[in-house]
Amino acid sequence: MRIFNLLLFLLLLLVQYHLWLGKNGLGDYADLAKEVALQEEANLALKDRNERMFADIADLKQGVESVEERARNELGLIKEGETFFRIIPKQTKSYE
Numbered sequence: 001m002r003i004f005n006l007l008l009f010l011l012l013l014l015v016q017y018h019l020w021l022g023k024n025g026l027g028d029y030a031d032l033a034k035e036v037a038l039q040e041e042a043n044l045a046l047k048d049r050n051e052r053m054f055a056d057i058a059d060l061k062q063g064v065e066s067v068e069e070r071a072r073n074e075l076g077l078i079k080e081g082e083t084f085f086r087i088i089p090k091q092t093k094s095y096e
Contacts, residue, residue: 059066071077
């Protein structure tokens, strides 16, 4: 009976070792859970970016005003007959 109890105890230790420290044990599970959380955050950021891009695409498909606004803001274009004025603020010199 003693040998049987010893074998059961050794078997329990072996199972516990694999559970806590072995491959695919609780340590690996915790590391994997952290990686999953980081990837989910990255996915949410990319999903938000995609939604904004789809909104821009829909806006560009629907109206001419958005195309004109982008041309003015991003490319610096003006309409024919318009005059563009750039106001440069005065720079004050500070003497120390």
